[in-house]
Amino acid sequence: EAAVTQSPRSKVAVTGGKVTLSCHQTNNHDYMYWYRQDTGHGLRLIHYSYVADSTEKGDIPDGYKASRPSQENFSLILELASLSQTAVYFCASSDPGLTEVFFGKGTRLTVV
Amino acid sequence: QQKVQQSPESLIVPEGAMTSLNCTFSDSASQYFAWYRQHSGKAPKALMSIFSNGEKEEGRFTIHLNKASLHFSLHIRDSQPSDSALYLCAVSANSGTYQRFGTGTKLQVVP
Numbered sequence: 621e622a623a624v625t626q627s628p629r630s631k632v633a634v635t636g637g638k639v640t641l642s643c644h645q646t647n648n649h650d651y652m653y654w655y656r657q658d659t660g661h662g663l664r665l666i667h668y669s670y671v672a673d674s675t676e677k678g679d680i681p682d683g684y685k686a687s688r689p690s691q692e693n694f695s696l697i698l699e700l701a702s703l704s705q706t707a708v709y710f711c712a713s714s715d716p717g718l719t720e721v722f723f724g725k726g727t728r729l730t731v732v
Numbered sequence: 733q734q735k736v737q738q739s740p741e742s743l744i745v746p747e748g749a750m751t752s753l754n755c756t757f758s759d760s761a762s763q764y765f766a767w768y769r770q771h772s773g774k775a776p777k778a779l780m781s782i783f784s785n786g787e788k789e790e791g792r793f794t795i796h797l798n799k800a801s802l803h804f805s806l807h808i809r810d811s812q813p814s815d816s817a818l819y820l821c822a823v824s825a826n827s828g829t830y831q832r833f834g835t836g837t838k839l840q841v842v843p
Contacts, residue, residue, distance in 0.1 A: 653830060655833075662736075662738075662833040663776065664833070665832065668829075678830065679733065679832070710775065718764055721766075721778050725775050726775060
């Protein structure tokens with residue numbers, strides 16, 4: 621069964637600290653994405669990747685880095701967490717034609 | 733940068749009614765159009781997608797696309813309380829890159 625697994629599911633981080641959000645997919649998809657969701661903003665694309673060892677900037681990349689060490693794994697890194705990065709983060713995977721798009725259950729990040 | 737906007741922001745409809753949700757986009761070169769449904773506290777889940785002008789029906793759901801008007805819509809026939817959720821539209825300039833999402837329409841279907 622298609623799956624995208626995110627960890628952790630929730631996290632409280634201190635301002636200025638480093639945060640790593642992890643995503644693992646078993647769909648054999650080439651594309652993986654990181655979105656953040658805030659009330660009133662839908663889903664906004666942070667970074668995406670279409671091949672291992674390569675990442676691309678999305679619409680709101682500032683303050684975030686991404687890493688794709690393998691086809692299955694895609695991480696989002698906040699080097700210096702800030703209050704404005706409090707949000708729910710979703711990872712997704714898809715095939716090249718977007719005929720299959722699966723989301724993970726999300727990570728609720730609270731920066732204090 | 734592509735702008736994707738949804739209307740209305742929220743909607744309350746009685747059970748059994750027809751629900752219509754709207755999405756407009758700004759890039760006429762867009763190739764892929766989709767609707768997602770997100771129940772409270774859950775992940776978004778793909779509902780339907782369309783690539784060419786016209787309409788597509790799957791069960792109670794119909795998607796209409798008019799590229800010339802930069803508009804597509806989702807219609808839900810015989811709306812059910814279980815349809816209550818946040819509905820997100822998404823547009824991709826070239827299928828196989830990434831999608832941009834609208835801000836969502838919150839639908840509540842009341843018995």
